[in-house]
Amino acid sequence: MEIKQISVFIENKKGRLKKAIDTLSKAEINIRALSIADHTKFGILRLIVSDNEKAKNAFQKNSFVVKENDVIVVEIPDKPNGLNSVLTILDDENINVEYLYAFVGKTDEAIVVMRLKNIEEGIKALKSKNANLLTRTYIDNL
């Protein structure tokens, strides 16, 4: 159920974000989800893309620092309390969320990417409460 996310180091300088996105587009990689965490001097671009290996190679070839790590992707009802219901499950089990970001898919549901401190326990907890964890295949077809 873990999904591989890739992160890219972006210096806070003119044209750097554009360069990163250009790199993906030249490699014909589709971005499924994206978020940027920003700091005064740099940003972290987090991405879920159609082809991780290809994306990583393209970034590295263009001298970007790339990291790959596991996140979970959960589909939640796009209505009040939707996100809260998922967070409650994690909260009850004392599982910390490092960060999350959301996007809207083609369905009526909202999709949330979460980075958990303990991903295995998180998956276990969410599964036991029947949360809708998305698989790689499902995401690829979004």
Added chain:
Amino acid sequence: MVWNKEAECMEKKEKEKLQLKLLKETVQKAYENVPFYKKRFDKLKIKVEDIKSLKDIEKLPFTTKTDLRDAYPFGMFAVPDDDIVEIHTSSGTTGKPTVSGYTEKDIEIWSEVSARSITMALGTKGDKIQNCYGYGLFTGGLGIHYGSHKLGATVIPISAGNTKRQVEVMKDFQSTILTCTPSYALYLAEVLEKEGLTPEEISLKSGIFGAEMWTEEMREELEKRLGIVALNIYGLTEIIGPGVAQECTAKTGLHISDDHFYPEVIDTKTHEPLKEGEKGELVLTTLTREGMPIIRFRTKDITALRKGKCECGRTLVRMNRITGRSDDMLKIRGVMVFPSQIERALLKIDDLSPNYQIVVTRPKHLDELEIRVEASANLFSDEMKQIEESETKIANIIHKEIGLRVNVSLAEPETLPRSEGKAVRVLDLRKFD
């Protein structure tokens, strides 16, 4: 006021006669008592008798900081250890420091030149000198201290730091002369303003500022904000400490006590002596030191000399304020830092690209050091806090190495200038000219 009119206002001919006599004595002493000099002179086939005129000093080899370091700890001493009454070291923070040993007579000389300096900065017997130079192995604190005693003034040996207390003492004791680094003086000015104290409410009349490079603009600012005359002092541990040279209120250069320290300025590339007024590296020879005579010490400080009588009446040769270095040493908040030390610290970190850049700025007149390193997979993380932790970790390692707090920031790979020499490694954005 001139502290020692006879010495400080000496006629040119008489001065040169004295200098030649002292130079011969120094060369003799160095040759006979310091194996380092004996070896070096013998190798170059130089004899003491070869020194027939002051110009003959050019035949003598230079002494470098590396030579002094190699002689650590006491290899440069020219007297038996029991004749040494005090030891100081340079402000370098790592590796072996350079050691300076003083006999009783050396301390007397130091007191004398320091008393001259304080007098040049309007100091008299009646003054209260708030001495914020650090006391200890660093020569700053004690150099001023001895000069103040010699002068008969009241020294307040408060040493560096504890700004709140500095302000309190300045106010309550009515200090009249402030001695510290110019950047600390400016910081003090800010604190005084914050406390609502105007220059009229404090008793300061002058400041003796040194141990780092500063500018005319900074002088103006210090004079305005503290209501003082701000003057430049110069000195170095290898030679004696503060008091080697000092500006008088004419502000036309720093008077070198050239009856004790013989100055030359050389071309940094050819090492040929330069003419009066030409800019180059200052080279100093001690003329009177007993404990540790030093011949042609390359200070690496860039300046130019000016001879002739000053409007203050002194004939001591003047040097321009220091405008740079002939090596890559940086002085950050008064502390010597070499890029190589930072490099050494960075090499201790695994998987770190050896490319780095040192950026020095002086926002609000206080030096800031930023070290930029290229992000690697090892340092990078998808989590902000982990990147910050990496930066802090690197900053701590550098802090251990150089003794100064620095800011570390990550740069994208292959974006920092590649190693092509020191110029690109260091970006010194402070202005000294």
